[in-house]
Amino acid sequence: xxxxxxxxxxxxxxxxxxxxxxxxxxxxxxxxxxxxxxxxxxxxxxxxxxxxxxxxxxxxxxxxxxxxxxxxxxxxxxxxxxxxxxxxxxxxxxxxxxxxxxxxxxxxxxxxxxxxxxxxxxxxxxxxxxxxxxxxxxxxxxxxxxxxxxxxxxxxxxxxxxxxxxxxx
Amino acid sequence: xxxxxxxxxxxxxxxxxxxxxxxxxxxxxxxxxxxxxxxxxxxxxxxxxxxxxxxxxxxxxxxxxxxxxxxxxxxxxxxxxxxxxxxxxxxxxxxxxxxxxxxxxxxxxxxxxxxxxxxxxxxxxxxxxxxxxxxxxxxxxxxxxxxxxxxxxxxxxxxxxxxxxxxxxxxxxxxxxxxxxxxxxxxxxxxxxxxxxxxxxxxxxxxxxxxxxxxxxxxxxxxxxxxxxxxxxxxxxxxxxxxxxxxxxxxxxxxxxxxxxxxxxxxxxxxxxxxxxxxxxxxxxxxxxxxxxxxxxxxxxxxxxxxxxxxxxxxxxxxxxxxxxxxxxxxxxxxxxxxxxxxxxxxxxxxxxxxxxxxxxxxxxxxxxxxxxxxxxxxxxxxxxxxxxxxxxxxxxxxxxxxxxxxxxxxxxxxxxxxxxxxxxxxxxxxxxxxxxxxxxxxxxxxxxxxxxxxxxxxxxxxxxxxxxxxxxxxxxxxxxxxxxxxxxxxxxxxxxxxxxxxxxxxxxxxxxxxxxxxxxxxxxxxxxxxxxxxxxxxxxxxxxxxxxxxxxxxxxxxxxxxxxxxxxxxxxxxxxxxxx
Numbered sequence: 001x002x003x004x005x006x007x008x009x010x011x012x013x014x015x016x017x018x019x020x021x022x023x024x025x026x027x028x029x030x031x032x033x034x035x036x037x038x039x040x041x042x043x044x045x046x047x048x049x050x051x052x053x054x055x056x057x058x059x060x061x062x063x064x065x066x067x068x069x070x071x072x073x074x075x076x077x078x079x080x081x082x083x084x085x086x087x088x089x090x091x092x093x094x095x096x097x098x099x100x101x102x103x104x105x106x107x108x109x110x111x112x113x114x115x116x117x118x119x120x121x122x123x124x125x126x127x128x129x130x131x132x133x134x135x136x137x138x139x140x141x142x143x144x145x146x147x148x149x150x151x152x153x154x155x156x157x158x159x160x161x162x163x164x165x166x167x168x169x
Numbered sequence: 170x171x172x173x174x175x176x177x178x179x180x181x182x183x184x185x186x187x188x189x190x191x192x193x194x195x196x197x198x199x200x201x202x203x204x205x206x207x208x209x210x211x212x213x214x215x216x217x218x219x220x221x222x223x224x225x226x227x228x229x230x231x232x233x234x235x236x237x238x239x240x241x242x243x244x245x246x247x248x249x250x251x252x253x254x255x256x257x258x259x260x261x262x263x264x265x266x267x268x269x270x271x272x273x274x275x276x277x278x279x280x281x282x283x284x285x286x287x288x289x290x291x292x293x294x295x296x297x298x299x300x301x302x303x304x305x306x307x308x309x310x311x312x313x314x315x316x317x318x319x320x321x322x323x324x325x326x327x328x329x330x331x332x333x334x335x336x337x338x339x340x341x342x343x344x345x346x347x348x349x350x351x352x353x354x355x356x357x358x359x360x361x362x363x364x365x366x367x368x369x370x371x372x373x374x375x376x377x378x379x380x381x382x383x384x385x386x387x388x389x390x391x392x393x394x395x396x397x398x399x400x401x402x403x404x405x406x407x408x409x410x411x412x413x414x415x416x417x418x419x420x421x422x423x424x425x426x427x428x429x430x431x432x433x434x435x436x437x438x439x440x441x442x443x444x445x446x447x448x449x450x451x452x453x454x455x456x457x458x459x460x461x462x463x464x465x466x467x468x469x470x471x472x473x474x475x476x477x478x479x480x481x482x483x484x485x486x487x488x489x490x491x492x493x494x495x496x497x498x499x500x501x502x503x504x505x506x507x508x509x510x511x512x513x514x515x516x517x518x519x520x521x522x523x524x525x526x527x528x529x530x531x532x533x534x535x536x537x538x539x540x541x542x543x544x545x546x547x548x549x550x551x552x553x554x555x556x557x558x559x560x561x562x563x564x565x566x567x568x569x570x571x572x573x574x575x576x577x578x579x580x581x582x583x584x585x586x587x588x589x590x591x592x593x594x595x596x597x598x599x600x601x602x603x604x605x606x607x608x609x610x611x612x613x614x615x616x617x618x619x620x621x622x623x624x625x626x627x628x629x630x631x632x633x634x635x636x637x638x639x640x641x642x643x644x645x646x647x648x649x650x651x652x653x654x655x656x657x658x659x660x661x662x663x664x665x666x667x668x669x670x671x672x673x674x675x676x677x678x679x680x681x682x683x684x685x686x687x688x689x690x691x692x693x694x695x696x697x698x699x700x701x702x703x704x705x706x707x708x709x710x711x712x713x714x715x716x717x718x719x720x721x722x723x724x725x726x727x728x729x730x731x732x733x734x735x736x737x738x739x740x741x742x743x744x745x746x747x748x749x750x
Contacts, residue, residue: 120646122502122646122647123502125502126502126503126647126717127469127661127674127694127697127698127700128503128643128647128649128661128663129502129647130469130472130698131467131663131671131672131674132646132647132663132671134465134467134672135353135450135465135467135663135665135671135672136450136451136454136455136465136665137646137663137665137666137671138646139646139666140645140646141666
């Protein structure tokens with residue numbers, strides 16, 4: 001006796017129902033995963049944009065070449081940076097760079113351990129100082145380890161620097 | 170009766186004529202045709218030859234040399250012009266110079282015949298507001314050799330000459346001491362022309378031909394504007410070169426010369442080992458392209474406040490400040506390494522009896538307040554002072570003399586171990602600019618209870634510092650070096666960020682020996698900013714302390730000076746300042 005092994009529509013439906021049940025349950029999860037991926041992607045993109053902005057700013061500082069065509073600061077107040085800073089280099093003996101984008105994706109904060117070269121201009125109040133300036137000098141340079149704390153904000157879809165602060169290590 | 174070798178006015182006091190372009194052109198017209206004169210026989214090394222000099226960023230010069238010191242030159246393929254020239258050789262190095270007729274330009278050219286490398290100095294007048302000042306641009310290149318590749322090497326600017334000093338005697342009879350304590354400036358003492366009383370400074374170039382031969386130039390900016398260039402053989406101590414410019418009588422000097430000399434010594438360099446940068450002072454600011462002939466020139470007289478006696482009186486009445494308490498302000502940085510002051514004088518009373526000036530009586534209230542009066546006066550005048558004990562028993566202190574008609578300030582070394590005093594008495598209302606300080610040197614004794622001073626012994630002028638170089642670090646970024654080039658003048662060299670010698674200037678000075686290794690000295694920044702600097706140099710502790718005294722539109726100021734020092738060596742030069750019968 002052979003068993004009727006021909007699948008019937010019912011059995012198919014039954015099996016289908018059995019198969020369909022997990023699919024139906026998985027759809028919302030995929031959507032969630034998609035959102036998470038999208039959010040993660042957006043976060044990564046924001047972090048990359050902030051990192052790029054930071055690099056552009058470092059380039060301006062280290063080359064002393066302000067580029068008016070690509071404003072980096074949200075406002076002129078934030079751009080009022082300590083002019084005594086001549087260069088900023090990564091401090092590889094310090095902690096890794098950290099960029100944290102806020103949940104709403106509209107602001108971010110960065111912490112960068114760095115070596116800051118600071119130049120202090122010597123007042124021209126004596127012959128020696130005047131001669132030092134006359135030959136293109138007249139300053140004292142020193143390098144200090146600092147933590148660069150930077151606040152960023154997104155305006156019109158673009159990131160800009162809101163505030164820069166140097167903190168002691 | 171023999172005359173003295175001294176000029177009526179020293180170089181920094183001569184009012185050199187502001188020659189016009191026309192006057193300069195007229196005087197050049199003759200020598201452009203005849204060429205420079207020479208006391209030595211000229212070389213015919215180039216006679217009958219044609220050479221092409223190629224320079225990297227400058228002109229291509231096609232020369233044809235005839236007999237009789239005539240040449241024709243074509244610049245950059247242009248038409249040839251004829252001119253007189255003078256050539257001299259030093260071993261394999263040939264040097265020649267000529268002007269371009271009808272212009273205010275000319276050349277001095279150095280050719281190393283062993284390598285065919287060339288250094289070309291283009292020279293011209295009327296390139297600066299003081300038209301008599303010779304301008305120069307230096308081009309490096311080579312003499313083209315038909316069928317041969319252009320050499321890759323070049324003569325280069327160098328600091329390898331820095332720290333050297335030579336006595337030179339030209340075939341003209343001119344004798345000089347020349348010191349190269351900087352890679353951008355030099356110091357020269359005109360022994361025969363001016364009697365060697367003072368040394369002067371000028372922007373200079375130093376170029377390496379090879380390890381033994383170098384080129385040196387100086388332009389006497391702020392003075393006559395005269396240009397000197399020579400090739401020197403450091404081993405044989407011989408030179409060939411050119412002098413071009415207008416002297417103090419506006420007579421044109423244009424001659425090539427040969428000279429011999431003596432090596433005077435070598436002082437220290439402070440650059441990092443391996444640093445042979447010959448351009449430590451950039452000709453233009455960072456990011457800017459220097460104009461042709463540009464260089465950094467210290468021109469202090471241009472910026473000096475030039476005040477009348479009335480101006481000085483008004484400025485001093487408005488403000489007279491001694492040792493301001495603030496750590497900032499005029500001159501504060503120069504006292505950065507002065508060390509702690511002493512309160513030893515507080516409560517003391519004594520009289521400083523000077524041999525040739527009124528005795529000064531003192532009562533010291535505390536560590537920063539004293540009362541003084543001239544012997545015979547009834548009233549005391551209160552003054553702020555500061556004092557430093559440089560070595561046990563020797564104290565330097567300074568104060569202003571409020572009410573003195575010339576606004577005097579005293580910088581005083583009291584030597585309690587010998588009962589002696591030396592005072593540098595600064596004063597204003599001097600002949601050239603009323604705000605420029607003058608100084609009287611007062612020797613004497615201390616009269617004090619329990620102290621018996623000597624009858625005849627006094628601190629003495631000394632030449633023990635002459636020839637020495639001593640660096641001073643006053644504060645971070647403020648480092649200079651004194652070079653004591655004559656018994657009556659010193660120069661100061663300012664170090665660059667890389668610790669190379671940079672700009673340099675000089676002024677009248679004097680040195681008094683207090684005891685072995687302890688010297689009290691002053692310098693006057695004449696035709697500069699008028700400051701009187703006084704320091705007590707302790708060669709045991711290598712620290713100096715002192716007092717600066719100056720007047721400007723902001724008033725009269727006395728401030729502390731103090732530096733950590735380093736000995737940088739010594740030139741053997743005292744023999745040049747002996748009186749010769």
